[in-house]
Amino acid sequence: LAKTTQPISMDSYEGQEVNITCSHNNIATNDYITWYQQFPSQGPRFIIQGYKTKVTNEVASLFIPADRKSSTLSLPRVSLSDTAVYYCLVGDINTGFQKLVFGTGTRLLVSP
Amino acid sequence: SQTIHQWPATLVQPVGSPLSLECTVEGTSNPNLYWYRQAAGRGLQLLFYSVGIGQISSEVPQNLSASRPQDRQFILSSKKLLLSDSGFYLCAWSALTRRSGANVLTFGAGSRLTVL
Numbered sequence: 001l002a003k004t005t006q007p008i009s010m011d012s013y014e015g016q017e018v019n020i021t022c023s024h025n026n027i028a029t030n031d032y033i034t035w036y037q038q039f040p041s042q043g044p045r046f047i048i049q050g051y052k053t054k055v056t057n058e059v060a061s062l063f064i065p066a067d068r069k070s071s072t073l074s075l076p077r078v079s080l081s082d083t084a085v086y087y088c089l090v091g092d093i094n095t096g097f098q099k100l101v102f103g104t105g106t107r108l109l110v111s112p
Numbered sequence: 113s114q115t116i117h118q119w120p121a122t123l124v125q126p127v128g129s130p131l132s133l134e135c136t137v138e139g140t141s142n143p144n145l146y147w148y149r150q151a152a153g154r155g156l157q158l159l160f161y162s163v164g165i166g167q168i169s170s171e172v173p174q175n176l177s178a179s180r181p182q183d184r185q186f187i188l189s190s191k192k193l194l195l196s197d198s199g200f201y202l203c204a205w206s207a208l209t210r211r212s213g214a215n216v217l218t219f220g221a222g223s224r225l226t227v228l
Contacts, residue, residue, distance in 0.1 A: 034216060041200065041222065042222065100146065103155065
């Protein structure tokens with residue numbers, strides 16, 4: 001399983017764009033990258049998933065360089081409600097099962 | 113649509129007492145099921161995962177056990193709780209379908225266990 005490394009914490013202000021980078025140097029060919037958001041006393045929830053280049057949905061963008069050894073979650077114009085812990089996971093979605101292990105995550109604090 | 117139910121939401125138990133946390137999934141069949149634990153201020157630790165009825169894999173040695181008596185039911189148990197078992201327990205499911213986001217985890221609301 002590819003191990004992931006993220007910054008422990010980040011600070012931002014309302015309205016700014018936030019980019020959180022995750023390193024996964026030993027990512028395998030069939031591995032996809034998935035990001036989750038967790039608020040206190042709740043389970044993580046899915047944000048975005050991608051394999052290469054760029055993926056965008058209504059809440060975030062995911063940038064993956066050609067070598068796929070890292071990925072960047074981009075949150076446009078964050079608000080106070082984006083204060084949470086963000087996790088990146090790497091796993092093979094082409095098999096019937098994947099043991100999904102979370103790293104330490106990045107604690108994002110958005111201030112007024 | 114798929115839903116996941118987890119109960120009880122909160123539990124306070126004395127050391128040495130038994131534990132049973134239950135999780136059920138609706139709206140899907142043959143899901144992969146997971147139990148995670150999160151200690152206060154810490155990350156998520158994978159405890160058990162299951163790919164089918166009666167098939168349980170354990171990630172860490174501990175006094176907890178898991179069972180999957182039915183396709184969409186996952187139970188976390190202990191015969192004698194330790195203080196170190198306190199934490200936030202999360203059940204999750206995933207499925208290999210593109211429509212749902214392959215191998216994307218969907219979590220329950222969690223069960224907060226305090227062992228005194």
